[in-house]
Each structure stands twice: as C-alpha cells, then as structure tokens.
Amino acid sequence: QQPVALAGAVLLLVDAQLADSGDNRAQVLTAGVVGLVAYLVVNSLAGALRPPGRRAGSVVGRAGLVVFLYLETLDGAFSLDGVTGAFAITPDPIIIGLGLGLVGAVFVRSITVYLVRHDVLERYVYLEHGAHWAIGALAVILLLSVDHRFRIPEVLTALIGVVFIGAATGWSVRCRRRSAAATGELAPPFAAV
Template structure:
C-alpha cells in the first residue's frame, strides 16, 4: 500500500503522457516514448540513490518542492529548454528556430536538409563533447569526493582504504579531476578549437561542483543530537534551498547522457520531454521518495557505495565519449549501474544476515 501511494502519481502521469504521446504522433511516438522512459529509469538508479541520501536531510516542505517544482525543471528545463539553449550557444541558432527545426526534421532521418543546412539532431550531437566534458567532470568530482573520505563503513575495502589514506592530503579530488580533464582534452580532441571548448566546459563543470557542493556544506544543518536534541536537524530555509538546488544540479548532470543518448532513438523534442522528462523523471523521483521512506540507505549500508562507484564508471564513459568515434551502447552504460548497485545490495543483505546471526 505504501508503494502504491508513492508510485501512484507516477503511474497517473505515465498514463497521461502516453495519451499525449499518442495524440502527438500516434503509435510510433507512443513506442518511442516508452523506450525513452525505460532508458531514463535504467540509467538513473544511481541517481535515485544519491538523491535519497540528500533528500533524507531535507524538511517536508523541500521534499515537496523536489516533487513539484523539481519535476517541472527536469521536464521543461533539462529535457526541452536545455537542448534548445545548447544549440543556441554552440551553433548560434535561436531557440525558437531550433524548436522549429526539431519539430520539422529532414525526410528519411537525414542529418541535413536538402539545402545542406544541419538538422536539430546534428546540431545537438555536435555539442556532445562540451556536454560530456561538463557532466563527466562534475560526476567524477562527486565520485572522488565520496571515495577519498575516511568512512566508518567501507564496501570495497581493498581500494577504498588506500583512497581514504590518499584523501588525507587534501584537494585530491580536484587534482585528479583536473588531470583527467587535461588528458581528455588533449588526447580525445582533434583540433585546437575543439580542445579549447572541451577544456572550458570541463572547467565549468569543476567550478560548478565546487560552488554547489561548498554552498551545501556551508548551509548544512547542525547536528542537534550533540545538544540533546533528537537526531539530525532537517534542512529548512536557506539550508533547504541550497540542498534543493544541489539536487537539481545533480539531476542535470545525470540527465546529460540521457538527453544526448535519446537522439539515438528520436530527435522529436516533445517525445523526449514526455519520455525522458515526464515519465522517466517522475519514476526516478518516486524511487527516491520510496528509498527515503523505507530507510533503505540505513538498512542496506552499501547501496550508497554502489551508486557512487556506478557514478565513477559513468563519468569515465562520458569523458571517453568526447572522442566522436568512441561509442558505448546505452544498454552497456545502464548495465554498469545495475551491476554495481545490485552487487552493493547483495553485499548489504549478506552483512545484515551475518549481524543477525552474531546477535
């Protein structure tokens, strides 16, 4: 019953999105919409777990904001407006004109119109190196900051313990991410102009992470347990707003691979917004809320570790994809996350059984 309450809205939204998709483009659009929704959910299990770790620190008000305003940002911001702004920034095509190009693609799936002008899909794909550099470095920083912390509970001890020791040096994450960016920018690009855009985008990803993560720490609520209060204070006010923005930036970074990968399925912005944004994002948010309500991260202590290792793998894949000829199927990318999280869940269950037997 609890699961139905959490996923009920997502199921209703899915039904409405399917109706809208059929009205927009018939059975073909309906099939593409379902394929995109499955793609988004399969790619975002790690996103849901990381979101849950942040969301359990938020007050009830900001949790509701994440489910309402947050979903609007995910659907219309990242899945509809962001590609249009990207085309505007990289190709100089105004958003309105880009939207017209998206709604009226060249015949027979061509990447160019008969007059030689590029299609919307070609313009977005051409901007992939910048997207991959920004998102890859942002997610790499998220992974590195997790593994260099000396945590009481460790999953892959043979590698997490050495990482934690190295982390004592300070700013290790920034140094490793900067080296990774330089290597990607110099070895995976083929022109001075492309190298400059990749390095600039990656630097912006690094700065964005440092700023957002720094603000979230600055406004982190105090541990009222130390003063005799009950547990951790939930973030509200400025702290809640900062963590909410942090969640939205995380969602944006996670959505980059889905948005660009969606063009392997369709370039129709309406279908992408409905499939990736509305259906996919709603289910990811429902999974996040369910994890929080079930205290899943406390019961299965290695889940967060598995999600971060999946993020590390995803960041490497995104950086490697800067090279145009380096293509990894979406099935493989999604499988990496499923394998890490599935293994972490299995290890958590075994740990709980050992503890129960010992007790």
C-alpha cells in the same frame, strides 16, 4: 583541494586526447571549466555560511538557508546530471525526453521518496556505494565517448550501472543476513523494506 586537482587533471588528459578535434575540444574544455567553477562557488558559499560563534537564532536561520541552498543546488545538479547521463546511454532525443520525463520525473522521484521515508539506505548499507560506483563508471564512459574512436554500446552502458546496483543490493542483503545470524534475530532480506 584534491577533488579540484583531480578534476583538473582529468580535464587536461581529455584535452590532450582530443588534440585532433577542434570543435569538440573547445566544448569539453568549456564544460569542464564551468563545472569546476560551479563546484568552487558552491563550496565557497557553504564555507561562508558556516561561521563559528553565532547566536542560536541566527544559527538556526542560517542553517535553514544553507539547507535550502543545498537542496536547490542538489536539485539543479541532478537535473544536469540526468541529461548528461542520458546522452551517455543514447543520442536519440526522443528516448531521452521519454526517459527523463516519464521515468525520471515519475518513477525515480517516487522510488527516491520511498527509500528515504523507509530508511532503506540504513538497511542496504552498500546501496549508496553501488550508486557511486555506477556514476563513476558512467563518468568514465562519458569521457571515453568524447573521443569518436571509442564507441560504447548503450546496452553495455546501462548494464554496467545495473550490475553495480545489483551487486550492492546483494552484498547489503548478505550483510543483513550475517548480522541477523550473529545476533540471533530473524531478518528476511526484503521484509522491512
């Protein structure tokens, strides 16, 4: 599996980079191995719950169970991801608590529900890609910040994510305008959102 091999290679590179610091090195290795094992367990469960050739009733029940397990795993992953990402922006626990509690629980959930209910991801086709690039940049920043020689300012970390999301939104609007112009429709950039 390519994702596991890539994650393992990155983990070994970070381990080699942290050869000087013993405590930090053990924590990073433990977290990396636990993450890889969790990924493998979730993928194994998904594969085990998808056997071909079952009756319709058992397929529906099994599909419901798979969706439930998937949503619970996704919720747990986002919870862990939010805390990890918050530490990439600032080490201050008060700011992290306010950010995850107030902004994360209220604003981000509300905007996510709004985006899903109004099919915004279908209109803004590059938004999901921009989010993935922002998460990738955050992962690189986290890996660099493990080594204390690299100090990346919190403002720069936040701005990188904003730039990726802003660029994805801009490209999506541009794509919608071009598509509307080609078909002769009138499509204001933010009207249907």
